[in-house]
Amino acid sequence: MDRAWEEAVSGNPYLFDGPMVACMGWERQKRELVLSWARATYRYRALRGIRGVNGWTPGSVFVTVLQPTHDGELVVGRESATTSAPGRWQLPGGVAEPPEAGAALDLSALGRHATRELAEETGIDVKPEDLTLWGVTRGNIGNVGVHFLAPRLPVALVRESHAALVASSAAQGPGPELDRLTSVRSAAQVTGLGRYVDYLPDVVRRYVRAAR
Numbered sequence: 001m002d003r004a005w006e007e008a009v010s011g012n013p014y015l016f017d018g019p020m021v022a023c024m025g026w027e028r029q030k031r032e033l034v035l036s037w038a039r040a041t042y043r044y045r046a047l048r049g050i051r052g053v054n055g056w057t058p059g060s061v062f063v064t065v066l067q068p069t070h071d072g073e074l075v076v077g078r079e080s081a082t083t084s085a086p087g088r089w090q091l092p093g094g095v096a097e098p099p100e101a102g103a104a105l106d107l108s109a110l111g112r113h114a115t116r117e118l119a120e121e122t123g124i125d126v127k128p129e130d131l132t133l134w135g136v137t138r139g140n141i142g143n144v145g146v147h148f149l150a151p152r153l154p155v156a157l158v159r160e161s162h163a164a165l166v167a168s169s170a171a172q173g174p175g176p177e178l179d180r181l182t183s184v185r186s187a188a189q190v191t192g193l194g195r196y197v198d199y200l201p202d203v204v205r206r207y208v209r210a211a212r
């Protein structure tokens with residue numbers, strides 16, 4: 001694992017072995033979905049590229065925010081060159097971080113993390129209590145996404161918030177994690193963007209269907 005991680009870092013020096021929440025399983029209990037998780041770091045992701053270990057390599061727990069615009073579209077962003085997947089399109093969000101010792105990793109904690117990710121990647125500030133749980137997805141490699149829905153905003157405000165974030169970030173460092181934002185209203189528009197995370201077309205399709 002360590003050798004594979006070092007090789008990955010040599011190819012992308014922006015990779016960071018920070019803390020993450022690994023998903024160890026999930027089960028339905030009546031009307032609830034219960035996730036089992038463990039503390040890990042990003043180097044565990046390198047196990048996915050080692051032959052023979054994919055059967056037990058844990059996925060990650062991540063959060064996203066569905067940020068709708070007043071015209072019924074969803075905001076998506078392109079990961080910048082300073083991320084682990086440059087050029088890939090996704091919803092604003094990121095891998096969840098383990099809570100402090102003694103604190104719970106529950107829906108409230110995930111919602112707070114989602115608002116931080118939204119602010120850091122788009123410049124849009126919302127309160128955790130303004131988010132509602134929208135859905136949960138499971139990806140092709142075992143990643144579990146917890147998706148929250150934010151209140152609608154004007155497209156102009158979204159663009160202004162991101163432009164201000166880009167300007168301030170560029171003055172302080174490499175810039176924001178999402179270097180470009182756009183809005184989509186169909187899965188076909190998602191697939192036309194280029195590379196994208198596995199959950200994105202289905203989430204957009206389901207959101208548009210429900211909105212109608």
